[in-house]
Amino acid sequence: MRPIIHAQRNCEDQEKINDFLINTRTGLLGLADELQPYVIPLNFVWWNSCIYFHGLSSGRKVSIIEQNNTACFTVFQEFGTVTDPVPAKTDTAYMSVMLFGSVEKVHQLDDSTGVLQQFLNKYVPGFYDRPLSKVHVDKYRSSLDNQTVSVYRLQPHTITAKENPVHEQNLFYPGKSVSNSSS
Secondary structure, eight states: OOOOSSGGGBOOOHHHHHHHHHHOOEEEEEEEETTEEEEEEEEOEEETTEEEEEEESSSHHHHHHHHOOEEEEEEEEEEEEEOOSSGGGOEEEEEEEEEEEEEEEOOOHHHHHHHHHHHHHHHSTTOSSSOOOHHHHHHOBOTTTSOBEEEEEEEEEEEEEEEEOOOGGGBOOTTOOGGGOOO
């Protein structure tokens, strides 16, 4: 793995990384479709030190994974533009995490049910009055084309994280200018 060029932006705080992965809502799955990259945005959950996503049991994403299951999953959040009196030092406050590993389909009904329950907990917390049942997961079909819905796991072998923390006093806002700021 290549070293991070801006080493001062490297984040090794595992608690911060975990919280970020738990709470950020969308990530980008990067796959290699032969010589062409294929990157798609996905909802995901970070659970048991793995990235989980779900989708139809067929399609381009599934075909690529079946041919080459090596993947990169990137999660990022931009917090605003950082101002500086020196124009070349204008920057962005952000956090990003990249996870490199292999994607596999989850075959065990208990595992799939647990993962899908984590999705409900993350995206619609408290909406349902009882836990997701295995019977529902086993019988569920997509409303798009009646295909089964599958759960996939990316087991990372490498995780890198970078951040440029937010300093509220330095963030740009409409109307802020170099003459009326103390940054």
